[in-house]
Amino acid sequence: MLPIIGALVVLVGAAFMVLAAIGIIRMPDPYNRIQAGTKASTLGVVLALIGLGIYEIDLLPKLIVIALFVLITNPLSSHALARAAHAAGVPLADETVRDELAAARAPKVIEEETAS
Amino acid sequence: MSSRLSSQKDVGSLLANWLGLLALWIIFVGTFDTQEVIAGAVVAALVSFMATGPNPARWQVVLSPRRLFTLLAYLGYLAVAIFRANLQMAAIVLSPELAIRPGIVRVRTRLKSPLGRLVLANSITLTPGTLSVDVEGDEFFIHWINVDSEDADDATRRIVSGFEHYLEIIFG
Structure with missing residues (x-):
């Protein structure tokens, strides 16, 4: 029974990773791609690891630790990518409603220019 | 040396x-x-x-039974939030018209401890639909895939408050 449950959990995880891949192709700009890609894949990877742990119960503690590492590091890397993209001036998609970060940054640029 | x-x-x-x-x-x-x-x-x-x-003392976490219990409750809350939001993201990705209204909004946090803010920013990023782009003082800049509120207070309530409720108890 356990192997079947484990296999099903892995299957659900794989389905989320497929959705992440579709999201990366369909989304209009890097920020939305990060949204679709890194996060659906976080859940996908965690489910795949846990499913494998259910399938092979001896491995479960190790796989839980690995899943925790993914849960801690994945948002950090997507944050770093998004922040770097914004700092490098990667434009947001046309659909974008507003960008309060650019608004918050703009006065500083003027200050720096007048200071130099 | x-x-x-x-x-x-x-x-x-x-x-x-x-x-x-x-x-x-x-x-x-x-x-x-x-x-x-x-x-x-x-x-x-x-x-x-x-x-x-x-x-620095401000990075230290004081353990107490109440905090440990809240941490467990928080992990459960986070797991549910991640799962529910992933389903919403799946619906967006699969819908033919790709219904998104992306934007970067500014929210405020009441959390004082840097560790609490780190966990908050990570939790916001983990729940799909919202992505922490930058942090400045007590202000978080969040890329939101479906901006559906017009002012900062409302955005704060919708994105941050659910997590903050737990993190305030855990990290003070």
């Missing part, structure tokens, strides 16, 4: 790091064999000595 540096190391966090690393090692080798444990203890001591610096 080196003695000055080592005297700055915080003994409590050094010990906590060492124990945590050793526990990880034992989980990974999967045995209490004496040789393995000794090797792990030595390596964990080296790594924790190199990685632990002077520890």
Whole structure:
């Protein structure tokens, strides 16, 4: 029974990773791609690891630790990518409603220019 | 010079790091064999000595039963939030018209501890639909895939408040 449950959990995880891949192709700009890609894949990877742990119960503690590492590091890397993209001036998609970060940054640029 | 540096190391966090690393090692080798444990203890001591610096008091977490209980409740809340939001994201990705209204909004946090803010920013990023782009003081800049509120207070309530409720108790 356990192997079947484990296999099903892995299957659900794989389905989320497929959705992440579709999201990366369909989304209009890097920020939305990060949204679709890194996060659906976080859940996908965690489910795949846990499913494998259910399938092979001896491995479960190790796989839980690995899943925790993914849960801690994945948002950090997507944050770093998004922040770097914004700092490098990667434009947001046309659909974008507003960008309060650019608004918050703009006065500083003027200050720096007048200071130099 | 080196003695000055080592005297700055915080003994409590050094010990906590060492124990945590050793526990990880034992989980990974999967045995209490004496040789393995000794090797792990030595390596964990080296790594924790190199990685632990002077520890400002504001990074420290005080453990209490209430905080541990809240932490468990928070993990459950986070798991549900991640799962529900992933389903919403799946619906967006699969819908033919790709119904998104992306934008970067500004939210405020009441959390004071830097560790609490780190966990909050990570939690916001983990729940799909919202992505922490930058943090400045008590303001978070969040890329939101479906901006459906017009003012900062409403956005704060919708994105941050659910997590904050738990994190305020855990990290103070």
